[in-house]
Amino acid sequence: MQQSPPPIQGPTTDSFWHSSPHALDNHRTSPDIPTEVDICVIGAGFAGASTVHHILDICNSQGQPRPRILILEARQACSGATGRNAIISAHTLEASQMSHYQRIITGGHIKPDPCHRPSSLAVINGIKVAAECAAFEAQNLSAVKKFVEDEGIDCEFTLTRAVDALMSDAVCDKVMASVDMLRRNNVPVISDVHFAKGSDAEVLSGVKGVKGCISYSAGHLFPYKLTLQLLSRAIDAGVNLQTHTPVLSVAEQADADGFITVTTSRGSVKARNVVYATNAYTSSLLPEFAGKIIPVRGMCSHISPTKKPAPHLPSTYIIRWSDTNYDYLIPRLDGSIILGGARSTFYQDLDSWYNNVDDGQLIEAGKSHFDGYMQRVFRGWEDSGAYTSKLWTGIMGYSSDLMPCIGAVPGKKQQFIVAGFTGHGMPQIFLAAKGIASMIIDNADFQSTGIPAVYQVTRSRLDSKQNSVIQSWETEHGSATAFSKL
Numbered sequence: 001m002q003q004s005p006p007p008i009q010g011p012t013t014d015s016f017w018h019s020s021p022h023a024l025d026n027h028r029t030s031p032d033i034p035t036e037v038d039i040c041v042i043g044a045g046f047a048g049a050s051t052v053h054h055i056l057d058i059c060n061s062q063g064q065p066r067p068r069i070l071i072l073e074a075r076q077a078c079s080g081a082t083g084r085n086a087i088i089s090a091h092t093l094e095a096s097q098m099s100h101y102q103r104i105i106t107g108g109h110i111k112p113d114p115c116h117r118p119s120s121l122a123v124i125n126g127i128k129v130a131a132e133c134a135a136f137e138a139q140n141l142s143a144v145k146k147f148v149e150d151e152g153i154d155c156e157f158t159l160t161r162a163v164d165a166l167m168s169d170a171v172c173d174k175v176m177a178s179v180d181m182l183r184r185n186n187v188p189v190i191s192d193v194h195f196a197k198g199s200d201a202e203v204l205s206g207v208k209g210v211k212g213c214i215s216y217s218a219g220h221l222f223p224y225k226l227t228l229q230l231l232s233r234a235i236d237a238g239v240n241l242q243t244h245t246p247v248l249s250v251a252e253q254a255d256a257d258g259f260i261t262v263t264t265s266r267g268s269v270k271a272r273n274v275v276y277a278t279n280a281y282t283s284s285l286l287p288e289f290a291g292k293i294i295p296v297r298g299m300c301s302h303i304s305p306t307k308k309p310a311p312h313l314p315s316t317y318i319i320r321w322s323d324t325n326y327d328y329l330i331p332r333l334d335g336s337i338i339l340g341g342a343r344s345t346f347y348q349d350l351d352s353w354y355n356n357v358d359d360g361q362l363i364e365a366g367k368s369h370f371d372g373y374m375q376r377v378f379r380g381w382e383d384s385g386a387y388t389s390k391l392w393t394g395i396m397g398y399s400s401d402l403m404p405c406i407g408a409v410p411g412k413k414q415q416f417i418v419a420g421f422t423g424h425g426m427p428q429i430f431l432a433a434k435g436i437a438s439m440i441i442d443n444a445d446f447q448s449t450g451i452p453a454v455y456q457v458t459r460s461r462l463d464s465k466q467n468s469v470i471q472s473w474e475t476e477h478g479s480a481t482a483f484s485k486l
Contacts (some may be wrong), residue, residue, distance in 0.1 A: 111426070
């Protein structure tokens, strides 16, 4: 498969999360990029900012001198998936497991998945792996909550319940079977899941015509605000941030002095360690990840009610009509709604989303999907006057086996990756980045980081011919034309 293009450099669609740009949005710590650093982090989103935070935290806790750190960002700070998280898509670990595994990128949604993902992992990888991955996501929610509260981070963090509204009997039956299987096997996180059917589900969810629902612990926040405050703290600690500085290439190996040359549009820098927090754009710099981390485009909206006060929604939501037709929703404190998805309108058109990095354009087929959505779907919203106030697109990094790619880059010493979160980064990134930081500063091996073993990027994963993203699409819309994108 062809390498992914780099981020587009022209205007992008207007993300709600960037409505009030931070002072660091276009920041350059120094007029020129430094010539030599200890650590170069490529990408100023949540993954890159979290990695730097944990590096500094480890050094401070151990009384070590702070390393010289450079963060390079191709566009504005937090302009990728974290600042645009707009995509909603579902793919399977194996095409035969489509009914089990749904994957969704949820804007600002820290939503550990206690049911759909663990049930699929249990079938394919075993109960132990399923429990390990589910626990890791729950630990991330707790870790972000603790960090935000301990440090007084103003990012609108809210601990709440997530509700998955199940709109068909078939979906309801499948979810109930997954919950039952996980309970029989004593997977700990399933104890947090509450299941309701029929009229009880409609009362719990507030969704019209719902057949059943599950609810469980989750959080939501303002991802741009969190990331920019992490970056601000890093800069205060001496980190150099250079926005609008696309990386063009990275040397495969270190030179005789132990430095890796990173070439940018504004010159080169030598780094002892390189971290790729590049998600969808990874293969533009690491060709071995072509077809392994794939750009996937999707849409999101901001819904504003004209009626004040707006009808109250106490939870975040996934609305599932079928295995391939669902949306996500996050209520905001001001009564407005972040609503993403529209997948049913464009999924059949592979070129509109697969290996597509154009976040400068809307997906035409999905533009009207969100109009009148709240009135159609939720009780009490019929007279709300809710309208679509913003529409935008965003680019996600889907891994071909739907597992994050974390750890040392195979065959490239002193180079590390934290990417490929397949629309599920918010409940995984913070502690994944902590693991990368310990590998760099403490020379820790992957097994000691606490990151699930199946997330480690390995040569066998890179050599695999598996492409679950395409396999899933072919199951529903497959044809020979699919391979024009490969």
